[in-house]
Amino acid sequence: MRTVNFSSDHYKDAVFPSPFHSRQKQHNQLKEWTRWADYLSVPAYWCADMEYFSGRNACGVFDITPMVKHLVTGPDALPYLNRLMTRDVSKIKPGRVGYSVWCNEAGRVIDDGTIFHLREGVYRICSQEHQIDWFMTNMLGFDVEITEDTHDVAGLAVQGPTSCAILKDMGLEGIENLTPFGLTYFDFEGTELMVSRTGFTGDLGYELFIDPDYAEVLWDRLFAAGELRGIKAMGSEALDLLRIEAGFILAGVDFLPAMEAVRPTHTRSPFELGLGWLVSFDKGVFNGRQALLEEKEKGSRYNLVKLDIDGNKPAKDSFVYVKGGKKIAGTVTSAMWSPSAKASIALASLEAPLGQPGEEFEVEIYYQRELKWSRVMAPARVVKDVFWNPPRRRQTPPADF
Amino acid sequence: MTNTNNIVIIGGGHNGLVCAAYLAKAGKNVTVLEASEEVGGPAATREFAPGYKASCAHLLNLLDDGIREELELSSNGLSIAKENLTTIALAKDGNHITITPDSVEGSGLTAEDKAAYAEYRRFMTKFAGIIGAMHNLVPPRITTDKENLVPMAKLAWKVRMLGRDDMRELLRIGGINIYDVLKENFDNPLLKGALSLDAVLGTFSGPRSNNSVFTALHRMSGNNSGAAGAASIPAGGMGGVMQAIAGAASRAGAEIRISSPVKRILMDGMAVSGVELENGEQISASTVISNADVRTTILDLLGARHVEADFARRVSNIRSKGNAAKLHLALDGLPSFAGLNESQLGERLVIAPSVEYVEHAFNHCKYGEFSAQPVAEITLPSIHDRSLAPDGKHVLSAIVQYAPRELGTGWTEGKAAFSNAIMDVLETYAPDVRERTVATELLTPQDMEKEFGMTGGHWHHAELSLDQFLMLRPVPRSAQYKSPVDGLYLCGAGCHPGGGIMGSAGKNAANVILADQ
Numbered sequence: 081m082r083t084v085n086f087s088s089d090h091y092k093d094a095v096f097p098s099p100f101h102s103r104q105k106q107h108n109q110l111k112e113w114t115r116w117a118d119y120l121s122v123p124a125y126w127c128a129d130m131e132y133f134s135g136r137n138a139c140g141v142f143d144i145t146p147m148v149k150h151l152v153t154g155p156d157a158l159p160y161l162n163r164l165m166t167r168d169v170s171k172i173k174p175g176r177v178g179y180s181v182w183c184n185e186a187g188r189v190i191d192d193g194t195i196f197h198l199r200e201g202v203y204r205i206c207s208q209e210h211q212i213d214w215f216m217t218n219m220l221g222f223d224v225e226i227t228e229d230t231h232d233v234a235g236l237a238v239q240g241p242t243s244c245a246i247l248k249d250m251g252l253e254g255i256e257n258l259t260p261f262g263l264t265y266f267d268f269e270g271t272e273l274m275v276s277r278t279g280f281t282g283d284l285g286y287e288l289f290i291d292p293d294y295a296e297v298l299w300d301r302l303f304a305a306g307e308l309r310g311i312k313a314m315g316s317e318a319l320d321l322l323r324i325e326a327g328f329i330l331a332g333v334d335f336l337p338a339m340e341a342v343r344p345t346h347t348r349s350p351f352e353l354g355l356g357w358l359v360s361f362d363k364g365v366f367n368g369r370q371a372l373l374e375e376k377e378k379g380s381r382y383n384l385v386k387l388d389i390d391g392n393k394p395a396k397d398s399f400v401y402v403k404g405g406k407k408i409a410g411t412v413t414s415a416m417w418s419p420s421a422k423a424s425i426a427l428a429s430l431e432a433p434l435g436q437p438g439e440e441f442e443v444e445i446y447y448q449r450e451l452k453w454s455r456v457m458a459p460a461r462v463v464k465d466v467f468w469n470p471p472r473r474r475q476t477p478p479a480d481f
Numbered sequence: 482m483t484n485t486n487n488i489v490i491i492g493g494g495h496n497g498l499v500c501a502a503y504l505a506k507a508g509k510n511v512t513v514l515e516a517s518e519e520v521g522g523p524a525a526t527r528e529f530a531p532g533y534k535a536s537c538a539h540l541l542n543l544l545d546d547g548i549r550e551e552l553e554l555s556s557n558g559l560s561i562a563k564e565n566l567t568t569i570a571l572a573k574d575g576n577h578i579t580i581t582p583d584s585v586e587g588s589g590l591t592a593e594d595k596a597a598y599a600e601y602r603r604f605m606t607k608f609a610g611i612i613g614a615m616h617n618l619v620p621p622r623i624t625t626d627k628e629n630l631v632p633m634a635k636l637a638w639k640v641r642m643l644g645r646d647d648m649r650e651l652l653r654i655g656g657i658n659i660y661d662v663l664k665e666n667f668d669n670p671l672l673k674g675a676l677s678l679d680a681v682l683g684t685f686s687g688p689r690s691n692n693s694v695f696t697a698l699h700r701m702s703g704n705n706s707g708a709a710g711a712a713s714i715p716a717g718g719m720g721g722v723m724q725a726i727a728g729a730a731s732r733a734g735a736e737i738r739i740s741s742p743v744k745r746i747l748m749d750g751m752a753v754s755g756v757e758l759e760n761g762e763q764i765s766a767s768t769v770i771s772n773a774d775v776r777t778t779i780l781d782l783l784g785a786r787h788v789e790a791d792f793a794r795r796v797s798n799i800r801s802k803g804n805a806a807k808l809h810l811a812l813d814g815l816p817s818f819a820g821l822n823e824s825q826l827g828e829r830l831v832i833a834p835s836v837e838y839v840e841h842a843f844n845h846c847k848y849g850e851f852s853a854q855p856v857a858e859i860t861l862p863s864i865h866d867r868s869l870a871p872d873g874k875h876v877l878s879a880i881v882q883y884a885p886r887e888l889g890t891g892w893t894e895g896k897a898a899f900s901n902a903i904m905d906v907l908e909t910y911a912p913d914v915r916e917r918t919v920a921t922e923l924l925t926p927q928d929m930e931k932e933f934g935m936t937g938g939h940w941h942h943a944e945l946s947l948d949q950f951l952m953l954r955p956v957p958r959s960a961q962y963k964s965p966v967d968g969l970y971l972c973g974a975g976c977h978p979g980g981g982i983m984g985s986a987g988k989n990a991a992n993v994i995l996a997d998q
Contacts, residue, residue: 185792214790220785220790220797222785
């Protein structure tokens with residue numbers, strides 16, 4: 081799949097097969113497909129829980145081609161990105177990757193994503209939502225070129241403790257020296273393979289980007305190299321479990337992207353998502369600066385917190401109550417039973433100033449046993465650290481599993 | 482940095498000069514930087530042919546009385562050559578209609594039309610008074626604090642105090658088009674045509690465009706030492722008024738530097754630090770006030786990168802499509818208009834024989850064409866002011882519409898054709914105008930944009946309309962004369978209450994700046 085030609089019948093192909101589709105199909109025992117942005121994506125290949133364990137204990141491979149990708153180039157690429165993003169992009173040096181959010185004038189998060197500083201002055205922005213309209217609106221007054229090249233780049237996330245060893249076996253010499261949030265290039269079958277030590281699992285892991293024409297050969301060589309190290313294709317359900325344990329938020333789940341909001345009060349600022357560390361007031365003007373300064377002064381409306389909940393029932397879609405069960409403190413945005421933390425965990429949006437670390441709440445959980453519904457008010461407390469944060473995530477070179 | 486002035490004003494248009502005068506009077510160290518050799522911008526009086534002078538802005542109808550007094554403009558040389566001009570709606574057959582604030586006369590007018598005119602003047606004057614009362618008001622912000630709620634409540638109260646019937650009428654017609662309102666009130670086509678012209682002069686709209694009642698009211702909203710909307714011809718052209726304001730500013734201690742075009746606004750971190758001139762000279766200032774239009778100020782002089790994207794987008798979306806051309810004719814003698822004597826020639830003459838004619842003239846410009854049969858507001862200021870033309874000679878000054886800024890054929894080719902179309906129309910009223918003409922200057926909106934630096938060549942810097950008025954002017958988040966950048970203020974016609982030679986934007990901006998310092 082290459083850049084879409086918007087001819088009059090483009091609507092007939094609204095959802096495209098990924099460049100890895102032929103290989104995904106071979107692994108997809110459940111034969112279920114879902115839509116992620118412009119592409120068919122696999123929710124689970126055979127068992128979401130088992131795929132989760134592949135990601136945590138061996139190596140899970142997830143197709144990230146559908147992630148929206150943009151290339152930002154031109155003399156003003158850096159000043160452009162610094163006005164667009166809340167964080168100081170000048171600190172992301174060539175060969176490095178940074179996570180960021182971008183806001184509208186009201187200081188509400190439009191989307192979050194990763195900034196890949198591919199080469200001096202050349203950036204790739206990956207985002208959950210389509211952003212080209214907003215990015216182009218931001219071009220006024222900047223000598224910068226922006227293309228959405230989602231369809232021109234195939235991507236695989238290779239995540240888990242054996243990922244480094246597998247990539248090494250595949251022939252990526254020196255991959256073990258790549259530090260977290262670093263990126264590097266390899267010759268691969270006559271084309272360029274870009275590898276970054278990034279991911280959405282909070283574990284050791286890499287993301288691979290390649291010309292879509294080489295997608296299948298990349299997949300084949302990866303799985304051949306990983307056969308003895310437990311490599312498995314992983315679907316979006318497993319990834320969701322991994323990212324909640326890692327404390328990563330998801331657009332449209334943990335916050336409402338500001339451009340999609342019909343009710344602007346339902347959106348969130350970076351502070352309200354616990355992302356204040358991404359806001360750099362001293363770098364000059366950026367979208368949302370004025371509003372965020374005011375918010376800093378007046379206080380935020382919400383706190384996004386991590387909850388450790390008693391019991392083993394996932395607190396899906398639950399209300400969170402102030403102790404005593406009378407006053408609603410907020411709602412759970414993401415929840416799961418964490419096999420790695422051995423706890424019922426959740427991300428929740430609570431009304432500020434509620435949600436300080438150590439603060440205790442009650443979570444209202446509805447659950448079913450053989451079609452019989454019950455309700456429990458489970459005690460929960462706010463924790464400061466993410467639920468899964470192993471040292472191997474940062475270790476360079478990683479252990480050779 | 483070569484200078485340490487506290488306050489720099491970019492542009493010596495009337496609002497810049499008024500702002501400078503008030504700030505200097507308050508003891509501030511002010512420098513006005515004017516790009517051209519003369520202050521006043523489109524209000525400057527220029528020689529367009531040897532011995533013949535004219536100013537693009539030719540009638541004074543909105544200059545604020547308070548500013549006139551506070552800046553002592555009379556003692557600074559302001560002199561009016563002719564006050565309270567009568568409007569004469571020209572008819573080809575010489576059966577003209579004369580319109581004054583009090584009455585309307587003409588052979589074809591019925592008693593009903595005359596009575597309706599008195600009533601029309603009554604309610605339009607009353608409604609215009611509401612806009613007039615806003616002139617010297619810093620637009621309130623839409624917040625819930627007392628500081629902003631009180632002025633908003635006062636405005637609402639003024640509307641309520643119109644009384645039930647008049648308030649209802651204002652609410653009914655305030656946002657609609659003048660065509661419908663005139664149709665409801667009058668029968669005479671010539672009268673309707675002339676009155677409709679007041680609603681569309683200088684705007685991108687025809688009589689049937691919504692909002693044209695509002696522009697008519699805005700035009701009537703000045704006090705100008707006379708009846709609502711009364712127009713006068715200043716001595717020395719509009720440049721005379723500019724010299725008086727500049728004189729007041731200089732006398733108060735402001736420095737006015739001509740031939741000093743500003744290249745860019747300088748920033749130090751998040752705040753302005755001064756300006757750089759085209760010649761490279763840098764002037765440091767903690768406060769920079771721009772009399773330039775807001776688009777030029779933010780997108781060209783400052784740079785969109787120094788403001789948030791939403792704000793830059795709003796600024797780039799300001800509607801400012803200039804539509805009015807300016808014609809200056811050097812005449813070797815007075816032209817003879819059918820049915821007009823010499824003293825009548827000195828009044829305000831309008832070519833707008835019917836509302837439909839005006840609307841047809843507008844239709845062209847929607848599609849990038851000039852009007853095949855343009856409308857015009859004509860004065861012969863040299864009748865009242867002999868300084869404008871050599872002995873025995875005269876100047877005809879006319880605002881001619883419609884001339885879209887973007888002409889499909891391009892103005893290089895189109896200008897001669899448009900000039901011809903105007904002369905053809907003029908000739909039907911004044912058959913000898915072509916023979917009498919010794920020199921012609923036609924300024925299209927594109928010419929005015931180039932010469933005076935106004936985006937779109939728009940008189941008001943930004944279209945005057947309800948969606949770009951009061952707290953929406955020039956754009957939300959800068960309607961209090963402050964830009965989002967620390968130390969950068971706006972004082973031009975693009976700000977509330979808009980253009981026309983009024984000066985209120987400059988005065989209001991000065992008040993905001995003084996309150997901030």
